[in-house]
Structures are given as structure tokens and as C-alpha cells.
Amino acid sequence: MQTFDLGKEGLRALNSSLHALKGQTNMTNWEVVNPKGAHAIAAGVDAPVDITVRGSTGYYCAGMNKQATIRIKGSAGPGVAENMMSGTVIIDGNASQYAGATGRGGLLVVKGNASSRCGVSMKGIDIVVHGSIGHMSAFMAQSGNLVVLGDAGDALGDSLYEARLFVRGSVKSLGADCIEKEMRPEHYAILEDLLKRGEADHLAKPQEFKRYGSARKLYNFNIDNASAY
Amino acid sequence: MCGIVGLFLKDPKLEPQLGAMLTDMLITMTDRGPDSAGIAIYSGAGKGLGKITVQSSSPDADFKNLDGDLKEAIGAPVAMLVKSTHAVMEVPLGQLDAARSALTHLRPNLKIMSSGENIEIFKEVGLPKDVAARFEVSKMGGTHGIGHTRMATESAVTTMGAHPFSTGQDQCLVHNGSLSNHNGVRRELKRLGMTFETENDTEVGAAFISHKLQTGESLGNALEATLTDLDGFFTFVVGTHNGFGVVRDPIACKPAVMAETDQYVAFGSEYRALVNLPGIEDARVWEPEPATVYFWER
Numbered sequence: 207m208q209t210f211d212l213g214k215e216g217l218r219a220l221n222s223s224l225h226a227l228k229g230q231t232n233m234t235n236w237e238v239v240n241p242k243g244a245h246a247i248a249a250g251v252d253a254p255v256d257i258t259v260r261g262s263t264g265y266y267c268a269g270m271n272k273q274a275t276i277r278i279k280g281s282a283g284p285g286v287a288e289n290m291m292s293g294t295v296i297i298d299g300n301a302s303q304y305a306g307a308t309g310r311g312g313l314l315v316v317k318g319n320a321s322s323r324c325g326v327s328m329k330g331i332d333i334v335v336h337g338s339i340g341h342m343s344a345f346m347a348q349s350g351n352l353v354v355l356g357d358a359g360d361a362l363g364d365s366l367y368e369a370r371l372f373v374r375g376s377v378k379s380l381g382a383d384c385i386e387k388e389m390r391p392e393h394y395a396i397l398e399d400l401l402k403r404g405e406a407d408h409l410a411k412p413q414e415f416k417r418y419g420s421a422r423k424l425y426n427f428n429i430d431n432a433s434a435y
Numbered sequence: 436m437c438g439i440v441g442l443f444l445k446d447p448k449l450e451p452q453l454g455a456m457l458t459d460m461l462i463t464m465t466d467r468g469p470d471s472a473g474i475a476i477y478s479g480a481g482k483g484l485g486k487i488t489v490q491s492s493s494p495d496a497d498f499k500n501l502d503g504d505l506k507e508a509i510g511a512p513v514a515m516l517v518k519s520t521h522a523v524m525e526v527p528l529g530q531l532d533a534a535r536s537a538l539t540h541l542r543p544n545l546k547i548m549s550s551g552e553n554i555e556i557f558k559e560v561g562l563p564k565d566v567a568a569r570f571e572v573s574k575m576g577g578t579h580g581i582g583h584t585r586m587a588t589e590s591a592v593t594t595m596g597a598h599p600f601s602t603g604q605d606q607c608l609v610h611n612g613s614l615s616n617h618n619g620v621r622r623e624l625k626r627l628g629m630t631f632e633t634e635n636d637t638e639v640g641a642a643f644i645s646h647k648l649q650t651g652e653s654l655g656n657a658l659e660a661t662l663t664d665l666d667g668f669f670t671f672v673v674g675t676h677n678g679f680g681v682v683r684d685p686i687a688c689k690p691a692v693m694a695e696t697d698q699y700v701a702f703g704s705e706y707r708a709l710v711n712l713p714g715i716e717d718a719r720v721w722e723p724e725p726a727t728v729y730f731w732e733r
Contacts, residue, residue, distance in 0.1 A: 243707035262706050262720075281720065283706060284690060302690065302722060321722055322687055341687075341725060 208233050213240035217247065227253035243283065248276050251293075268295045271312060287314045290331055296405070303340070306333045309350065315404045322359065325352045328369055334404030344371050345381065353400050355410045363418055367425060371418040372397055374410055383424035387417045436586040437598075437611040438464025439691075441672045441702035443579040443679040443731050449698055449713075453478070454575030458567040460701075460708045461582035465563050467704055468586030471597035472566040473558025475607040475674050478577030480553040485531035487524045488548040488555045489538060490594060497542045498522050508537035519569045520594075521548065521557050528552060531604070546595060546632070551605030552676060553578070558597040578733070581674045583609035590635045600638045602629065603645030605676035610637040611689040611704060612668030620665065640665060644673060658682040658728040670723075672702055678732035687725035694718040700731050 210220050220238060227233065234255045241247055241261040248257050249269040259267065262280035272291040281299030290309040297305075300318035307323065309331025316324075316333070322340035325333050328347045338356030345361070347369035357375035364381020370393070371384070380386075397412035440460035444450055454476060461472065479486070491497035494517065502515035505524060513534070514525040526534040535550050549556040557570035563584045567573060583598035590596050599607035614620075617636035620643060625631070629642045643665065647657035654673070658680050661671065670689040673680040681702060683691055694701045694709050696718045703709045706720070723729055 242710040243705060262710075264705055264707055281706070300722075302692075303688070322725065341685075 207235045207237060209237045209239060211239050212244055212247070213242065217244055221246065221249065224248055224251045224253075224255075224257070227251070227255055229253070231255065241280070245283070248274070251276070254293075262299065271295060281318065282316075287312070287331075290314065294403075300337070301335075306331050309333070313400075313403055315406075317405070319356065325350075325369070328352065332400055332404075334400055334406055336404075336406055336409060338375065341378070342381070344369055347371070351396060351400060353397065353404065353406075353415070355406060363420070365424055366418075366420040368420060370396070372415040373418065374415045377416075377418070380418065383421045384418055385421045387419045389415070389417050393417055436467045438467030438584040438704045438708070439609050439611050439670065439672050439702065440464060440582045440704070440708050441580070441609075441674075441679060441681075443700040444577075444698070445700070445733075446698035450478075450578060451576040453577040453580055455573040456712065457580045457582050458563075458573040459711055460703060461563045461567065461584060463708045463710075464582075464584050464704055468584045469562050470585045470587045470592045471558065471560040471594070472563040472582070472584045473556060473597045473599050473609075474567065474570075474572050474580060474582040475549065475554055475556045475599040475601070475609075476572070476575050476577040476580040477553045477605070477674060477676070478555070478575065480578070480676070483528050484525050485528040485534075485550065485552050486555055487526070487531070487535055487538065487550040488521055488557070489524065489542075490521050490546045490548050490558075491542070491544060492520070492594075493544070494520050494522070497545055501538075501542065504541050505534060505537055508541060509533045518557065518571060520559060521570060523555055549601040549605075549607065554601065554605045554607060554674070554676075556599055556601055556607060558583075558599065559594055560592055560597065579674060579679050581607060581609050581672050581679070589613050590633065593633075595633050596635050598637060599674070600635070600641040602638065602642040603648060605674075606641070606645050606648065607674045608637065608641035608644060609672050610640055611670045612684070614640060614665055614667035614669065616666040636667070640669065640671060644671075648675075654678055654680050654730050654732070655728055658730065662726050662728075670704075673730075675732075678730055680728065680730035681723050682728050683723055683725050685726040691723050692720065693723055693729070694720045 236257040238259045243264045245264040251274040252272040254273045257276045264283040266285045268276040269288045275294045278297045284302040287295040290312045292312045296315040301316045301320040303321040304323040306314040316335045319337035324339040324343040330350045334353045341359035348367040354373045358377045361381035363384030394412040401407040506513040598609040601607040614636040617639040
């Protein structure tokens with residue numbers, strides 16, 4: 207176990223140590239103490255290591271993550287796991303705005319609530335939120351799955367492409383071109399897997415969710431609307 | 436960007452440390468806006484005295500015998516505390532308006548930062564640590580206070596363009612964001628008799644709320660009205676004689692974190708600003724919801 211005191215050693219030293227890990231390494235367990243809301247903690251990691259951050263983080267924690275499993279034992283500031291490529295990020299507390307934005311792969315788990323714009327422009331990431339999400343979540347989301355055990359705020363899935371949105375609670379309002387869709391067997395299978403990997407299978411069952419997706423009326427060019435473009 | 440901090444103390448034991456706590460919080464937010472900084476501190480209510488904080492670009496000349504001159508002008512005792520470019524004039528509460536009016540005649544170049552029973556505002560161009568040191572903010576006690584560090588996007592980097600803005604007795608406002616309809620709202624407020632010191636958008640937000648309060652609205656209603664009448668991005672933190680309020684626009688892209696314990700309610704643009712507060716580990720920490728008014732009053 208490598209323990210890193212952010213208060214003493216500083217962010218640059220932490221991130222350069224983490225960036226130096228390439229391919230297989232013996233230093234697979236990292237603990238970061240005294241994060242005190244600092245920005246960009248463990249951003250840009252590209253190695254199959256486990257990192258536990260003991261406390262709350264600032265902007266862009268675990269941004270661009272590849273391969274690593276990063277646990278935040280607190281709450282996360284704006285843009286956590288932004289543009290994640292692969293790996294897993296698990297937040298014990300709440301996440302601020304645009305959690306998992308533009309993420310291309312991997313799994314983001316928020317055990318509390320996520321704020322506005324969760325999963326904005328997601329491109330393949332899977333996001334599991336145990337609590338509720340704020341307004342404008344999954345705006346222009348392209349692919350991947352967003353699973354919400356609680357409620358969704360205003361304008362869910364506005365201008366949505368092909369991401370799947372699963373919400374167990376209420377949806378305050380749907381955004382433009384986002385509609386409720388039927389749950390088919392493959393969707394139950396996706397949910398079952400994500401609830402399990404998202405440490406939520408004891409909290410909810412796939413049958414309790416509704417699925418939302420794109421009506422596909424907005425993103426294709428429609429000759430009848432040519433004058434409006 | 437811009438950084439905001441705020442602290443409303445519930446536990447009187449913390450009151451002597453208010454300035455030190457706010458200073459520490461504000462310095463942490465320096466990299467959100469290093470252009471200018473300001474702080475409003477509320478202290479000393481209930482003594483029958485009022486305070487006017489004035490600012491001068493030539494303090495040696497302007498503050499020389501200002502207490503004597505003001506005493507003569509209003510016929511009442513005056514105490515003056517000079518801190519760098521600012522001076523706090525303490526007068527009997529009943530003489531506050533007379534003193535304010537006399538000051539503008541006695542020293543036409545003075546700028547009034549604030550007036551009221553318990554508010555003092557100190558603000559200048561420069562880094563939070565320098566501004567706070569210049570006015571010895573960390574030595575100040577009080578019941579509640581607000582701080583701001585500015586990254587100017589909309590009007591000039593000047594002392595008067597720094598936050599907090601005070602547009603009514605014991606009222607002040609700080610802002611992260613930018614208002615897009617401030618010219619129209621300013622025009623309307625001028626018609627209604629409000630006066631403005633700058634071309635700054637935030638001053639319009641402050642005057643909008645002050646005008647509502649003048650017409651008898653509650654702080655809650657005044658903050659609620661910003662959501663319908665002001666257009667643009669804003670996280671506002673507002674201080675009044677006995678309270679402290681927060682409101683964010685419906686889009687809420689300007690960050691805000693709050694923490695509450697039995698001892699205080701605290702606001703920060705980022706969680707970093709709150710990490711050294713006592714008992715923060717066990718505080719209730721949350722983000723204020725968009726288009727939702729929060730306020731605490733004693």
C-alpha cells in the first residue's frame with residue numbers, strides 16, 4: 207500500500223507518481239489522504255491500480271481515467287471522471303455537476319446524489335447513481351447507460367442520441383426528443399449487470415425501472431424541416 | 436469564475452474569530468479570481484450606534500480631521516477608525532442619514548462603501564491575502580460575513596467594481612456570474628429612485644434586491660424575484676442586518692457548496708473553502724438547488 211499525504215507532498219507529485227505507472231506494476235494499491243477538495247486528484251491515470259481517496263475532492267477527480275479503480279471516500283466536485291476511458295470510479299458521497307461528462311468507457315458509481323448535467327454528452331460510459339440526478343442530465347448523450355435509482359430533474363436526455371437512460375423514480379421533465387421506451391429482455395439484462403457492478407443490486411431490481419431514449423426525430427436531417435435549419 | 440465565501444455564525448463563541456475564518460476561506464479561493472477582493476463583516480449591533488465605511492484614493496488628505504469635521508456637521512459624537520484606504524465612522528444610529536449626507540459634502544471624493552447598524556465593507560484591487568492584510572480583517576469579530584474574490588469579465592477592475600456591493604442600509608451582495616439584462620433593470624431601478632456608483636452588472640443585482648426590501652418585501656421574496664426578473668448567470672450571496680441568503684439561477688452552472696453545523700452555516704464556491712472550518716467532517720454538506728432560495732436569519 208502506497209499512502210500519499212496530499213497536504214504534505216502536493217498534487218503534482220501525486221499525479222506524476224500515478225502517471226509513471228505503466229502496464230504491470232507492483233504498486234497496485236494507493237491511498238490518498240488529506241485531499242481537502244483539491245482539484246484534478248488522480249486525473250489521467252493509465253494503469254490497472256486501485257486508488258482510494260480518503261475525503262472529498264474538487265474539480266475533475268479521476269478525469270480521463272483508464273484502467274484504474276478509484277474510490278472516493280467522500281463527495282466529488284464538478285466534472286468527476288470526466289472523459290473516463292475505462293476502469294471504475296466509485297464515489298461514496300455525492301457528485302457535483304457534470305459527473306462522467308463525455309465519458310467514453312468504464313463505470314462511474316455515485317452512491318449519493320449527482321447534481322446537474324450528470325452524463326452530459328456521454329459516449330459509452332456507464333453511470334449508476336444510487337440517489338437522484340439534477341437537471342439537464344444526459345444532455346446530448348451519445349451512447350452508454352445511465353442508471354438512476356432515485357429521481358431525475360428537469361429536461362432529462364435533451365437532444366439525446368443513443369444512450370440508454372434508466373430511472374426508477376420520477377422524472378421531473380423530459381428534454382426535447384427524449385421519450386419513454388419499452389423495457390425489453392436485453393434491457394433487464396443490462397440493468398441486472400449494472401446494478402450488480404454498481405454495488406446497487408441490494409437496493410433495486412431491474413423491474414422497477416423505466417427506460418428513456420431518443421425519439422430520433424431531432425438528430426437526423428429531415429427534408430421537411432429544411433427551411434428551419 | 437470569481438470566488439465567494441460566506442459565514443453565518445450560530446455559536447457566539449466563534450464570533451471573535453469571524454474575520455480570521457472568513458479570511459482563510461477567501462484566500463483559499465484566490466485562484467478563482469485574483470483581480471480584486473472584498474469582505475463585508477457584520478458586528479456590533481444593538482449599541483445604538485451606526486457605521487459608515489468610506490473609501491478614499493487619497494486617505495491622508497481626506498481622513499485628516501474627518502471625525503472632527505463630521506462631529507461639527509452633525510452635532511453628535513463621532514468615532515473614526517482608519518484602516519488604509521478605508522475609514523469606519525461611528526455615529527449615533529439616529530444620525531446615520533445625516534452623517535452620510537454630511538460626508539458627501541465634507542469630502543466630495545469619498546466613496547461610501549456601506550452604511551448601517553452593523554455592516555462594514557472593505558474592498559480593493561489586489562489578491563485576497565493582500566486585501567485582507569491591508570484591512571486587518573482577520574482581527575475582526577462579528578456575527579456574519581461575506582467575502583468575494585473577483586475575476587472581472589464584465590466591467591473594469593477598480594475598487595468600486597469589487598464586491599461586495601452595498602445598495603441599502605446593512606445590505607450587501609456578492610455575485611459569481613454575469614447578468615445579461617442589467618442595463619434594462621438599471622434603467623427601471625433609476626426611474627424608481629435607486630442610485631448607482633458603477634456600470635457593473637452586480638450592482639444592479641444588489642440594487643434590485645435592496646429596492647424590493649425597501650418596498651417591504653421579505654428577504655426570501657426579494658431573492659425569489661431575482662429568478663423572474665434577472666437574466667443571466669448568477670450565484671448570489673446576500674447579507675442583511677440579521678441574515679444571510681443564497682440563490683442560484685435555474686441553470687446553476689456557477690458552483691456553490693454549503694455546510695451547516697450547530698455552530699455555523701457556511702458558503703463556498705468550492706468545498707476547498709470550507710475544509711478548515713471546525714467540525715467540517717461531520718457537517719451537513721450540500722449544493723444549493725437551482726432556482727431555490729435559502730436564507731438564515733437570527
